[in-house]
Amino acid sequence: MNYRHAYHAGNFADVLKHTVLLALVEAMQTKSTPFCYIDTHAGRGSYALDSVEARKTGEHRDGISRLHPAEKMPALLQRWRDRILATEGNQQGLRHYPGSPLQVASLLRPQDSAQLCELQPDEAGKLHQLFRRNPQIHVHQRDGYEALKALLPPAEKRGLVLIDPPYEAQDAEYRVIEQALKSALQRWPTGIYAVWYPIKLRSQVQPFLRGLQRIGARRVLRAELLVYPDDSPLRLNGSGMAILNAPWKLDETLREPLRAMASLLSREQPASWKLDWLLDEEGSMLNTPSPLPPSRLPRTPGRR
Numbered sequence: 623m624n625y626r627h628a629y630h631a632g633n634f635a636d637v638l639k640h641t642v643l644l645a646l647v648e649a650m651q652t653k654s655t656p657f658c659y660i661d662t663h664a665g666r667g668s669y670a671l672d673s674v675e676a677r678k679t680g681e682h683r684d685g686i687s688r689l690h691p692a693e694k695m696p697a698l699l700q701r702w703r704d705r706i707l708a709t710e711g712n713q714q715g716l717r718h719y720p721g722s723p724l725q726v727a728s729l730l731r732p733q734d735s736a737q738l739c740e741l742q743p744d745e746a747g748k749l750h751q752l753f754r755r756n757p758q759i760h761v762h763q764r765d766g767y768e769a770l771k772a773l774l775p776p777a778e779k780r781g782l783v784l785i786d787p788p789y790e791a792q793d794a795e796y797r798v799i800e801q802a803l804k805s806a807l808q809r810w811p812t813g814i815y816a817v818w819y820p821i822k823l824r825s826q827v828q829p830f831l832r833g834l835q836r837i838g839a840r841r842v843l844r845a846e847l848l849v850y851p852d853d854s855p856l857r858l859n860g861s862g863m864a865i866l867n868a869p870w871k872l873d874e875t876l877r878e879p880l881r882a883m884a885s886l887l888s889r890e891q892p893a894s895w896k897l898d899w900l901l902d903e904e905g906s907m908l909n910t911p912s913p914l915p916p917s918r919l920p921r922t923p924g925r926r
């Protein structure tokens with residue numbers, strides 16, 4: 623377990639992941655009934671952007687730092703950016719990047735709760751410290767996949783699970799996620815599950831997405847943002863979020879923010895994005911992720 627999110631906090635992949643997360647929490651909060659947030663791979667919760675780790679990579683400069691307050695952007699993306707800038711410690715400018723636990727914690731209503739799992743002891747210790755005075759938030763230093771067995775279904779009956787592993791096990795991680803989701807859906811078929819995945823080679827991701835079409839899920843939406851073509855195993859070319867039991871009209875909520883992210887986060891060449899349903903309401907396939915190489919993939923409306 624060498625991965626530390628401090629090297630990557632606020633990068634272009636976090637912009638996608640955390641904007642989708644905000645959309646999901648807002649969708650949960652359209653009803654006043656309580657919901658539970660479960661973060662299987664929570665990290666330490668807050669990251670100083672002047673830390674040795676963050677300065678070494680500078681990844682936030684091609685992520686959150688590109689979303690200047692002067693930029694006009696779709697309402698969801700703007701709300702998300704404004705919330706990051708309103709985080710404690712950011713009054714004089716962006717100094718800290720809040721991780722998924724802190725971003726969701728700031729949105730919880732009195733009736734909501736959160737369960738945060740982090741396996742790495744130092745990271746879990748910092749997370750515990752961050753929320754020690756917050757009775758709505760429960761920190762567990764344990765394996766997030768194992769914890770799902772104990773935590774599902776939550777007492778609230780409504781909720782959202784974020785699965786955001788470091789993929790140190792590479793392709794093997796996909797199989798672990800697939801198994802975890804399969805068993806989670808059996809325990810709690812109505813929960814919303816959001817899985818973040820890296821994109822290096824497209825051919826590595828396709829079997830995973832096809833696998834998600836076979837685990838008994840419904841309404842599976844895929845949202846991806848690529849800052850490089852998906853044809854090199856040597857760098858993070860992009861990332862995606864697969865959302866199972868996605869809220870009604872989530873695709874419409876995400877379309878313009880994704881378009882804006884692609885425009886704001888482009889590098890030497892224009893970034894591209896994808897947004898499509900892999901499974902519909904009945905669990906029928908709408909779009910089979912193609913095994914073709916990227917250059918021969920059919921164009922979808924979101925793809926440049």
Ligand SMILES: C[S@@+](CC[C@H](N)C(=O)[O-])C[C@H]1O[C@@H](n2cnc3c(N)ncnc32)[C@H](O)[C@@H]1O
Pocket residue numbers: 623625626627639661662663664665666667720721722723739740741742745764765766767786787788
């Ligand atoms: C990508 S980071 C999480 C970032 C966080 N979700 C966010 O968005 O701010 C992945 C985290 O998972 C932790 N981790 C690795 N394997 C784990 C496991 N099996 N169970 C729980 N946490 C794990 C790592 O220590 C790391 O902090």
